[in-house]
Amino acid sequence: MTLTELCQELKNWFDRGFPKWIGKITISGGNLECRGDGTWLSRENVALYDGQYFRIVGSVFNDGVYQFPCSTLQDESFDGAIWAMAVPPAVLALLDDINAWEAKYGGVDGALMSPFQSESFGGYSYSKGAIGKSSSGNGGDGATWQSMFDDRLKLWRKV
Numbered sequence: 001m002t003l004t005e006l007c008q009e010l011k012n013w014f015d016r017g018f019p020k021w022i023g024k025i026t027i028s029g030g031n032l033e034c035r036g037d038g039t040w041l042s043r044e045n046v047a048l049y050d051g052q053y054f055r056i057v058g059s060v061f062n063d064g065v066y067q068f069p070c071s072t073l074q075d076e077s078f079d080g081a082i083w084a085m086a087v088p089p090a091v092l093a094l095l096d097d098i099n100a101w102e103a104k105y106g107g108v109d110g111a112l113m114s115p116f117q118s119e120s121f122g123g124y125s126y127s128k129g130a131i132g133k134s135s136s137g138n139g140g141d142g143a144t145w146q147s148m149f150d151d152r153l154k155l156w157r158k159v
Contacts, residue, residue: 001095001098001099001102001145002064002065003053003065003087003092003095004055004063004064004065006091006094006095006098007055007065009146009153010091010153010156010157010158011157011158011159012156012157012158013055013065013083013085014053014085014086014087014088014091015055015083015084015085015086016085016086018083018084018085018086019083019084020081020082020083021081021082021083022080022081023079024077024078024079025056025058025059025077025078025079025080025081025082026076026077027059027062027073027074027075027076027077028075029075030070030071030072030073030075032073032082048068048084049068050068050069051067051068052067052068052084052085052086053065053066053067053068053084053085053087054066054067054068054082054083054084054085055081055082055083055085056073056080056081056082057080057081057082058078058079058080058081059076059078059080060076060078061073061074061076062074062076065085088156090155090156091156094149094152094153094156097149097152098145098149101145101148101149102145105143106145
């Protein structure tokens with residue numbers, strides 16, 4: 001999972017009222033030209049700091065959340081927006097925890113892949129242990145990362 005996906009789930013882009021650069025944006029050589037007047041988005045002329053996250057919207061190739069400075073952007077010109085973000089460390093820790101949980105339980109070999117909690121045939125039976133919590137709070141029938149981290153997600157979710 002990426003920070004972009006988590007922010008979408010939370011409906012929270014942590015913009016905190018920072019200025020947004022809206023209009024013609026050009027990405028050339030990995031640099032962002034934001035105002036159409038040759039002004040490049042950089043530490044020198046805008047309030048983005050090393051390690052700070054920012055969001056790009058309206059791009060064909062680069063929509064999403066990135067960390068400044070970023071060298072993975074694809075060159076293009078588009079009408080869109082860029083804004084600085086103030087992502088709390090607790091949200092980044094939550095993302096790490098979700099990714100660790102998905103690595104353990106979400107893959108093809110994960111314990112959650114089978115829809116069956118128990119099975120019996122020919123005198124043999126087994127039951128899987130519950131993982132996490134369900135909507136009833138009793139244990140993991142069909143636990144997802146959203147249900148597992150619901151209490152922490154609620155802290156940051158916007159309606």
